[in-house]
Amino acid sequence: MNYFSSNFKLGILGGGQLGKMLLYDTRKFDIYTCILEANNDAPCKMACNEFHLGDLMNYDAVYNFGKQVDVLTIEIENVNVDALEDLEKKGVKVYPASKTLRTIQNKATQKLFYIDHDLPTASFSRFAFTSEITEALDHESLSFPFVWKRAQFGYDGTGVKIVRSMTDLENLPNVECITETLVPFKNELAVIVARNASGETKTYPVVEMEFHPEANQVEYVICPARISDEVSKKATDIALKTSQAFNHVGLLAVEMFQTQDDQILINEVAPRPHNSGHHTIESSYTSQFEQHIRAILNLPLGRTESKVGGVMVNLVGAEGYSGDVVYEHIEAIMKMDGVTPHIYGKKQTRPFRKMGHVTIVNKDLREARKIAEQVKNTIKVISE
Amino acid sequence: MNYFSSNFKLGILGGGQLGKMLLYDTRKFDIYTCILEANNDAPCKMACNEFHLGDLMNYDAVYNFGKQVDVLTIEIENVNVDALEDLEKKGVKVYPASKTLRTIQNKATQKLFYIDHDLPTASFSRFAFTSEITEALDHESLSFPFVWKRAQFGYDGTGVKIVRSMTDLENLPNVECITETLVPFKNELAVIVARNASGETKTYPVVEMEFHPEANQVEYVICPARISDEVSKKATDIALKTSQAFNHVGLLAVEMFQTQDDQILINEVAPRPHNSGHHTIESSYTSQFEQHIRAILNLPLGRTESKVGGVMVNLVGAEGYSGDVVYEHIEAIMKMDGVTPHIYGKKQTRPFRKMGHVTIVNKDLREARKIAEQVKNTIKVISE
Known part of the structure; x- marks a missing residue:
């Protein structure tokens, strides 16, 4: 198929920032692109060829949109998977596959997938409702502390809580959930694996999420991670094995913990461009967004090496400010x-909303990290 | 002024490929952007906030468009300068200034400007009509060979001809023109100077245009140029002096000849992003398009160093093909x-139409140059 002609149509489910950054590269390659998105003010409104308003969880909206395109991808996991499955039967190429999304959408089935495929992950228990956790505690099949995770519809850290006592349990929603062993980790790492339909596979360098020592929030994504070659190889191998297990086409971002004794445990995966890969726009030979497009169109993959060291800082809404945004000191x-x-x-x-990100690149990674700290201490996302 | 809010409007005259690439960065910074363009199928149709159809040489079209924006820039020199002058009087910030455009639009006034400002350029004569050249030849105030240049409305090498005999003169249009001494040069070089309204100035590394040995066409733009530090410094100084002479705001691309005895002569300038800077998207810390936006919005300029070596190949329509485009072997x-x-x-x-470009980056510039040759020998722009 000739992707570089107007007879070809690429569909993207979701019109947020990831979709917006995908559009930089569909524009660069002049690929005809259609967006389905529920918010008429979404960042993707411009730069696509067709903007369709619709609910991504609605079967008809997704099916009717999808049947108009040749290849369909996502920028968010929470989409109607039944529609994707029917589109696949109709011959639309859906990447990630409906089967993969169904596994990933639910954290319990995602964890079972790792176990079935002999992929290392923290041990866990599954609950139909949060209220059932109390029973498990009573029977001593579970003990404090543990990590509570909502099975479905969590995003950006919502739907995750460290539970140290009964009090921590009290305000959690009574939904399907899992509990995980709390892993004391040295580092949180991530590897993005790219794989095209022909099976060509490339991995980006391991990145490290540096946490604020007190707030326990990711402050910086650092590429390459400041870890030993041995740990780096282990993390990369596990990420590759995960991509293969899913028989994945497109990008798969694999988030992992490096434990105190240098074991690697998979935390979770995202079958799409990912926050941990934003630095690639400036630091890599091939941005993750271009790579995702290459992969799902079965084009040859681009180089994944870094040109320079990269550090990424998220721009989130400051606490105490809601309304028309201002980027103070930009x-x-x-x-x-x-x-x-x-x-x-x-x-x-609004507080903690992802409004943008800043990339800092430098041949000397330590210098980039220093400047990143100045960036973090200078810019503030407030309201008018 | 807060550029990062929807109260600010940037206007661009022209909606071709340069405008399209500028839009990558207005999107990245979320700057509200309006385009004026005569072709409803232009590459800029998408990714701008407002697309206005109109003739860039028409006073009313340019004036009525320009009065709606806060800052106005161009992606092509052939625009109505009277309208720009009146917009400046009205308080619209126009970069490049109408005065600069008026000087540059006409090759004769452009040459006089260099002489007035003690900037080195090949000696020339000015003619109201091509037919007057014969008289100068008769009076021996001019002799073969020389370079004939149309004074106005030339682009991409059209309007330039090396004249070696009376026969070469015959088919030239009878228009205002200049003749220039034919300079036997070692290299054609270019330097892009960025300057913001506060006077902050940065230069990109000198690039070299490598010509096809027989066809006398630029085949590769190579960054950095393979020249001595001394010649590089001389070219950079002259480019800087040129930008200062124009009191220029925005990008100024200065094309120069390196003569056999290592003198630098200005060939011509372009007051905007330029073909010789396309490689910066991949090779530099700051793409020329981002830099142009930074400069005209009076933001701090970005780093102009290269991360890696870069080579650029233009993708032009192959001879013998006209119609719906196909990128063979992409x-x-x-x-x-x-x-x-x-x-x-x-x-x-259509034959020789600029349809795209390809950038090749590598830490080893010689390797990039080798791959560029493979690119050139592989891809072909043909029709269906």
Whole structure:
């Protein structure tokens, strides 16, 4: 098929920032692209060939959109999988596959998948309702502390809680969930694996999520991770094995823990471009967004090496501000060496909302990390 | 002024490939952007906030468009300068300034500008009509060979001819023109100077245009140029002096000849992003398009160093093909190391039409140059 002609149509489910950044590269390759998205003000409104309004969880919306395109991909996991399955039967190429999305959408089935495929992950228990956890505690089949995770519809850290006592359990929603052993880890790592339909596979360098020592929030994504070659190889091998287990086409971002004794445990996966790969736009030979497009169109994959060291800082809405967004001191950070802000184009800020990100690149990674800290301490996402 | 809010509007005159690539970065910064363009199928149709149809040489079209924006820039020199002058009086920030465009639009006034400002350029004569050249030849104030250049409305090498005999003169249009001494040069070089309204100035590394030994056409743009530090410094200084002479805001691409005895002569300038800077998207810390936006919005300029060596190949329509475009063997070049095709999105190809470009980056510039040759010998822009 000739992707570089207007007879070909690529569909994307979701019109947020990931879709927006995918559009940079569909534009670069001049690939005809259609977006389905529920929010008429979404960042993807521009730069696509067709913008369709619709609910991604609605069967008819997804099916009727999908049957108009040749290849269908996602920028968010929470989409109607039944529609995708029927589209696959109709001959639409759906990447990631409906089967993969069904496994990943539910954290319990995702964990079972790792166990079935001999992929290392923290041990866990599955509950139909949060209220059943109390019973398990009574029977001593579970003990504090543990990690509670909502099985479905969590995102950006919502739906995850460290539970140390009965009090922590009290305000959790009574939904399907899992509990996981709390793993004391040295590092949180991630590897993005790209694989095209022909089976060509490439991995990006391992990145490290550096946490704020007190707030327990990811502050910086650092590429390459400051870890030994041995740990790096182990993490890369596990990520590759995971992509193969899913028989995945497109990008698969594999988030992992490096334990105190240097074991690697899979935390979770995302079958799409991922926050941990945003730095690739500036730091890599091939941005993750271009790579995702290459993979799902079965084009040859691009080089995944870094040109320079990269550090990424998320721009999230500051606490105490809601309303029309202002990027305070953005000019000051643009003065710093190798700094590129990405503004997603969401009109309204609210506390912790992802409004953009900043990439800092430098041949010397330590220098990039230093500048990243200055960026973090300078720019503030507030309201008018 | 807060550029990162929807109260600010940036206007661009022209909606071709340069405008399209500017839009990558207005999207990245979420800057509200309006395009004026005569072709309803232009590459810029998408990814701008407002697309206005109109003739760039028409006073009313340009004036009425320009009065709606805060900052106005161009992606092509042939626009109505009277309208720009009146917009400046009205308080619209126009970069490049109408005065600069008026000087540059006419090759005779452009040459006089260099002489007035003590900037080195090949000696020349000015003619109101091509027919007057014969008289100068008769009076021996001019002799073969020389370079004939149309004073106005030339682009991409049209409007330039090496004249070696009376026969070469015969088919030239009878228009205002200049004749220039034919300079036997070692290299054609270019330097892009960025300057913002506050006067902050940065230069990109000198690039070299490598010519096909027989066809006398630029085949590769190579960054950095394979020249001595001394020549590089001389070219950079002259480019800087040129930008200062124009009191220029935005990008100024200065094309120069390196003569056999290592003198630098200015060939011509372009007050905007330029073909010789396309490689910066992949090779530099800051793409020329982002830099142009930074400069005209008076934001701090980004780093202009290269991350890696870069070579650029233009994708022009092959001879003998006109009609719906096909990029033959594009998948084969995407297999090569560090290769990124840019497809401009023009639906129709014709011989020599600029349809896209390909950038090849590599830490080893010689390797990039080798791969560029493979790219050139592989991809072909033909019709269906």
